Amino acid sequence: MEYAYGLEVVGHIPEGIPSPKAPPMSVLPEVATEAFGVALVGYAASLSLAQGSAKKFKYTVDDNQELLAHGLSNVIPSFFFCIPSAAAMGRTALLYSTGARTQVACLISCALILVVIYVVGPMLYWMPMCVLASIIVVGLKGMLMQFRDLKKYWNVDKIDWSIWVSTYVFTICFAANVGLLYGVVCTVVIVVCRFSRSKTLNLKNMKEMDYKYKTEDNCESLKQVQIISVNNPLVFLNARKFHADLIKIIQKDSTSTRAYEDVNKCEQNALLCSLPNGSCCGESLSQPCHRERRALILDCSGLNFFDSTGVSMLLQIYMDCKSRHTDVVLAHCKASLIKAMQYGANLESENPIFFESVSSAITAIQINRNYSKFSEQSEV
Secondary structure: OOOOOOOOEOOOOOOOOOOOOOOOHHHHHHHHHHHHHHHHHHHHHHHHHHHHHHHHHOOOOOHHHHHHHHHHHHHHHHOOOOOOOOOOHHHHHHHHHHOOOOOHHHHHHHHHHHHHHHHHHHHHOOOEHHHHHHHHHHHOHHHHHHHHHHHHHHHHOHHHHHHHHHHHHHHHHOOHHHHHHHHHHHHHHHHHHHHHHOOOOOOOOHHHHHHHHHOOOOHHHHOOEEEEEOOOOEOOOOHHHHHHHHHHHHHHHHHHHHHHHHHHHHHHHHHHOEOOOOOEOHHHHHOOOOOOOEEEEEEHHHOOOEOHHHHHHHHHHHHHHHHOOEEEEEEOOOHHHHHHHHHHOOOOOOOOOEEOOHHHHHHHHHHHHHHHHHHHHHHO
16 A cells, blocks of 8 residues: 555554653753643643543542542653554543443453554554554544533623633644643733622612611521522632532531421421310321422522533532532622523523512522412312
8 A cells, every 4th residue: 555555554553562761851851831831731631631530420520630640641651762642532522422431441442452452563564654644633523512501601601611612723724732722821911800890799788788687586487498698709719619619618508408308397397287275286296397499599690701610600509409409599790691501501490580679589489389288188
């Protein structure tokens, strides 16, 4: 093929693994700039795939541990003159499709690579390079299909969309390190400008404060209601901490009040089911005491701006609280936030989750709970 058709072939492939040797440090000044870009892009791609896998299979990822593992996986092979390694989207998608879940799949892949190096390598001499190019294109199919997300990102945040597209253009027209530097600089400038203009303090309306105090006399339906004010922007810098702090507050309050509420509800049910002659309805007492669903009101009046990561975190909080039997409603939401969350996920529910004020959210919670109690009493 090489001589008859003019096709470029793979050629000779050295057998075995070379003996370890210290890399020549004399070439470091010449490759430092390119090496920084390759390392940063490789780590970003690997971390992105790791976080996607963690979200899909319900586990957590430690960014520092991933950075350490990524560095060791490139430092040790450098003594054998290996190319830089990183996670591949095509290979990750292939592992998903085959049902791989653990690192055993990677060990099997390594064993197959050793077989190719020691046995199959000489047989690939006449393989055309276009075949390897097609394998690379198929491996990048998942990455190329991300262009379908441009419409979604445009509806969520137009600035993020502009940075993504312009960084892609710079990378194609110039080089990977130039496009990466441009994207980092643009992101830092946008974040600094947004934070400098953001409002971190929120003064509540006195009418809502008066309403809140007035409802303390009739707080039976509001014992399981929490009101949390979001006074900071929600972007990729603080999204994970915001989620962790919010879950911690919910768990702390739930642990401290669960025992008291269960005892109180049981005593009330015992009094209600008691008969006039002093006997008690045994069937009712034998049933478990019903505990009201918790409710969380997020006051978003201080949420001045957000990005796609912040919207995803709010949606994740909504889903997590829903799985914990906690109703989440949002008050003082900007139209852009409502639109972004509706584009991000399907929020169809029998009860609305967006309200103009905290007082309207409290009123809706009271009405829903009174209606639920009335329905239960009607069934009884």
